Amino acid sequence: MALGFKEKRAVQTVITQKQAEIEAGKLGFSAKRAAQKELEVAFAKLNEQIDLQPETSQQNQKLADLIAGKFNDEEPFKFLKILKDITDELQAVEPVIEPAVKYIEIKKAA
Numbered sequence: 001m002a003l004g005f006k007e008k009r010a011v012q013t014v015i016t017q018k019q020a021e022i023e024a025g026k027l028g029f030s031a032k033r034a035a036q037k038e039l040e041v042a043f044a045k046l047n048e049q050i051d052l053q054p055e056t057s058q059q060n061q062k063l064a065d066l067i068a069g070k071f072n073d074e075e076p077f078k079f080l081k082i083l084k085d086i087t088d089e090l091q092a093v094e095p096v097i098e099p100a101v102k103y104i105e106i107k108k109a110a
Helices: 005-024 029-052 054-068 076-090 094-109
Strands: none
Touching: 005 029, 054 076, 054 094, 076 094
């Protein structure tokens, strides 16, 4: 089963926190080892989802292309379809707001 957006963010938060704890260098040996194991489990969850959903990397590529402005020459209907695909996969709108605004500004100026 695929991880939802909130679940992915929770795993990413665990990864960020544990990496910060380890890098701080203030943990004892057993606490450091426990943090490393939690990191391994968190990375395994993310990697498992990547393996189960190869289309996810394609969607991430679409998001990267959107942010880079590669879809700015598309017709509005096709651009909206791309936005819908990305937001459906990510289950979030925030990543596409700024590129969408740029697209609108470009089309308005033309």
